[in-house]
Amino acid sequence: MLRFIIKRVLAALLTLVAIDVITFVMFFAIPSSPAEANCGKNCTPETIARVNHYLGVDRPFMVQFAEFNRGIFLGRDVDGGRVLNGKPVIDHCHIPCLGYSFKTQEQVTDVIGRALPVTTSIVIGAAVLWLVTGVGLGVYSALHRGKFGDKFAIGVSLVGTSMPVYFFALLLLSIFVFSTGLLPYPQYTSIATNPAKWALALILPWIALTFVQAAGYARYSRSQMLETLSEDYIRTARAIGLPARTVHLRHALRAAITPVITLFGLDLGAFLGGVAITETIFGMHGMGWASVQAASDLNLPVIMATVLIASVFVVIMNVIVDVLYAFIDPRVKLS
Amino acid sequence: MTTQSTTAQPYLVVEDLKVRFTTEDGVVRAVDGVSFELPRGRTLGIVGESGSGKSVTSMAVMGLHARGKRTEIAGKILVNGKNIVTMTDEETRKMRGNDMAMVFQDPLSALHPFYTIGRQITTAYKVHHPRASKEDARKRAIEMLDRVGIPEPHRRVDQYPHEFSGGMRQRAMIAMALVNNPALLIADEPTTALDVTVQAQILDLLTDLQKEFNSAIIMITHDLGVISQIADEVLVMYAGRVAEHGSIEQVMRSAQHPYAWGLLESIPSLHGDPEEDLKPIKGNPPSLINVPSGCAFHPRCPYRMMNPGPCDLEVPQLLAISQPGHSVACHLPEDRRVAIYTNEVSEVGVAQ
Numbered sequence: 012m013l014r015f016i017i018k019r020v021l022a023a024l025l026t027l028v029a030i031d032v033i034t035f036v037m038f039f040a041i042p043s044s045p046a047e048a049n050c051g052k053n054c055t056p057e058t059i060a061r062v063n064h065y066l067g068v069d070r071p072f073m074v075q076f077a078e079f080n081r082g083i084f085l086g087r088d089v090d091g092g093r094v095l096n097g098k099p100v101i102d103h104c105h106i107p108c109l110g111y112s113f114k115t116q117e118q119v120t121d122v123i124g125r126a127l128p129v130t131t132s133i134v135i136g137a138a139v140l141w142l143v144t145g146v147g148l149g150v151y152s153a154l155h156r157g158k159f160g161d162k163f164a165i166g167v168s169l170v171g172t173s174m175p176v177y178f179f180a181l182l183l184l185s186i187f188v189f190s191t192g193l194l195p196y197p198q199y200t201s202i203a204t205n206p207a208k209w210a211l212a213l214i215l216p217w218i219a220l221t222f223v224q225a226a227g228y229a230r231y232s233r234s235q236m237l238e239t240l241s242e243d244y245i246r247t248a249r250a251i252g253l254p255a256r257t258v259h260l261r262h263a264l265r266a267a268i269t270p271v272i273t274l275f276g277l278d279l280g281a282f283l284g285g286v287a288i289t290e291t292i293f294g295m296h297g298m299g300w301a302s303v304q305a306a307s308d309l310n311l312p313v314i315m316a317t318v319l320i321a322s323v324f325v326v327i328m329n330v331i332v333d334v335l336y337a338f339i340d341p342r343v344k345l346s
Numbered sequence: 347m348t349t350q351s352t353t354a355q356p357y358l359v360v361e362d363l364k365v366r367f368t369t370e371d372g373v374v375r376a377v378d379g380v381s382f383e384l385p386r387g388r389t390l391g392i393v394g395e396s397g398s399g400k401s402v403t404s405m406a407v408m409g410l411h412a413r414g415k416r417t418e419i420a421g422k423i424l425v426n427g428k429n430i431v432t433m434t435d436e437e438t439r440k441m442r443g444n445d446m447a448m449v450f451q452d453p454l455s456a457l458h459p460f461y462t463i464g465r466q467i468t469t470a471y472k473v474h475h476p477r478a479s480k481e482d483a484r485k486r487a488i489e490m491l492d493r494v495g496i497p498e499p500h501r502r503v504d505q506y507p508h509e510f511s512g513g514m515r516q517r518a519m520i521a522m523a524l525v526n527n528p529a530l531l532i533a534d535e536p537t538t539a540l541d542v543t544v545q546a547q548i549l550d551l552l553t554d555l556q557k558e559f560n561s562a563i564i565m566i567t568h569d570l571g572v573i574s575q576i577a578d579e580v581l582v583m584y585a586g587r588v589a590e591h592g593s594i595e596q597v598m599r600s601a602q603h604p605y606a607w608g609l610l611e612s613i614p615s616l617h618g619d620p621e622e623d624l625k626p627i628k629g630n631p632p633s634l635i636n637v638p639s640g641c642a643f644h645p646r647c648p649y650r651m652m653n654p655g656p657c658d659l660e661v662p663q664l665l666a667i668s669q670p671g672h673s674v675a676c677h678l679p680e681d682r683r684v685a686i687y688t689n690e691v692s693e694v695g696v697a698q
């Protein structure tokens with residue numbers, strides 16, 4: 012098992028290095044001059060050159076790449092060419108240094124530090140909700156196949172999967188905020204500052220994501236459960252005299268939920284990188300929102316950071332899912 | 347255990363069993379008037395091509411059919427004097443695995459892939475021994491594994507089904523079925539998925555266990571060769587009905603139903619030379635939604651009598667013939683059947 016995990020982690024690290032290189036190449040290849048874009052009215056060639064030097068984009072590719080990665084792991088000092096009281100000013104970009112935002116000149120790490128908790132708050136909360144409701148609904152449907160409850164659940168989840176999240180999000184806003192005023196317009200508050208306000212602001216984004224995601228999970232767990240219920244080992248479980256509840260909730264669910272958990276891990280990895288539409292509609296300044304902003308500003312360091320972090324989440328969740336699967340399913344060959 | 351039945355009532359009595367399923371394509375008449383009796387210590391073989399209603403019959407005895415509008419069960423199934431057909435689900439559940447148990451065809455798919463063999467056997471034990479401790483249940487599981495001939499049961503008890511070979515898996519399945527000492531064991535094609543040597547070992551094991559526990563066994567198979575090795579009597583099923591019923595001697599040495607002749611002639615394991623003289627029955631088993639009129643076998647029967655009947659018009663009754671304990675459902679007169687068997691069928695060298 013340990014060997015399997017180590018192998019899996021090494022493979023993941025390799026993937027991350029590849030992503031790092033590809034992202035860097037991609038953005039290096041984009042012809043844009045952020046210095047010109049942000050240089051303002053009294054722009055002289057000297058200012059542009061100075062800004063370029065400060066940003067480091069005037070150096071060769073390999074140097075920049077090495078610098079960038081050294082920054083992530085060791086931090087780095089940046090000589091902006093500024094002089095104060097006759098001495099050059101050196102800024103220290105702390106670990107994990109992802110460079111400086113072209114737009115606000117602050118460290119990208121700080122930008123991410125603000126955005127990441129917002130996204131994780133939205134996504135982890137919603138994920139728990141959609142997993143529980145989705146699987147619950149799916150299992151209920153499967154056990155009441157063809158009856159009213161099943162048909163109703165299928166109908167609701169059909170609406171859920173065919174409704175775009177922005178539509179449902181706007182619907183929620185107009186019902187709960189604009190028409191009835193039952194809830195204030197969401198405003199993110201850190202959970203450490205005020206847990207009640209934190210939850211209050213997150214209710215609507217949670218509901219929006221849960222509805223759309225739970226629908227898919229309900230359908231998937233329903234079909235997995237139905238498939239499992241027709242397995243021979245379920246017939247065996249009944250043949251030894253186990254009560255129906257135990258057959259369904261222990262023997263059937265155990266097998267049916269495994270692929271659902273896999274899907275859940277992968278979804279979680281993808282969502283933690285940012286849920287741009289939901290964040291934007293509910294005015295939440297999370298990773299998705301930050302990357303949309305950065306893209307429209309051609310704010311390369313921030314774009315790179317969001318892409319890298321999103322990839323890290325995807326890769327990490329992949330490893331977790333693989334290892335978990337090996338624990339759940341004894342048939343998985345650990346080689 | 348308070349009242350030991352003193353009358354000679356057989357442990358299992360099935361009377362005019364009918365099972366029908368309503369499906370989108372029509373009503374499946376899976377079992378249509380099957381009757382038999384089975385005392386403890388004896389083995390009944392049920393034989394017939396695939397789709398003849400063997401599994402549906404055994405599932406009915408186990409009370410495993412989901413009840414509802416789509417499934418209709420009529421007739422009587424008395425297990426130890428109690429009627430499975432009219433019992434509540436909870437009552438049959440308490441008997442399943444305790445009074446009667448079942449072994450299935452493919453032990454790989456019939457065992458839960460995520461649970462160890464030991465856990466599955468202890469689960470089966472604890473359902474009916476709720477007060478047994480974990481250690482006792484485990485001890486019992488190891489004891490059963492040992493009894494069915496699994497080497498190193500202490501180690502193997504903690505392994506998963508996929509770590510067992512096909513034959514070992516089927517042994518484990520048998521251990522699981524017998525863990526509560528059921529008086530009735532139903533084995534539905536238990537050796538079909540196994541190769542011939544392993545098949546013989548499993549059959550030997552079942553014979554041994556039967557002697558030891560004095561259980562009644564129903565052995566379901568489509569292979570008369572398997573039946574001949576283990577059964578005391580044979581029920582030949584065709585399209586949900588009984589075509590012929592008799593002792594193993596009677597059916598193997600003087601079969602009287604044209605369908606049974608077809609089965610005898612198509613069985614490789616009964617012939618010296620598997621290449622020679624193999625005559626599969628022509629045509630396919632009928633759909634149980636549209637069962638042929640009269641004798642269901644008539645479209646495939648080389649001896650059918652038609653224009654003006656009776657083979658396509660009247661369902662032949664299962665009637666006793668001159669040999670006691672032997673009955674046949676065929677319109678041919680008995681002397682005709684005996685003559686055909688002697689001249690045409692026994693020549694193939696079936697029953698040496």
Ligand SMILES: Nc1ncnc2c1ncn2[C@@H]1O[C@H](COP(=O)(O)OP(=O)(O)O)[C@@H](O)[C@H]1O
Nearest residue numbers: 367374376395396397398399400401402403634
């Ligand atoms: N639950 C069910 N619903 C509808 N048809 C069924 C069901 N179970 C079995 N059948 C049908 O009943 C017939 C007899 O099946 P079965 O007893 O499994 O045959 P076999 O003799 O091969 O064991 C088949 O045609 C099968 O398709």
Ligand code: SF4
Nearest residue numbers: 641644647657676677
């Ligand atoms: S009743 Fe007629 S068709 Fe049926 S087996 Fe006998 S001879 Fe053949």
Ligand SMILES: [Mg+2]
Nearest residue numbers: 400401402534
């Ligand atoms: Mg069958």
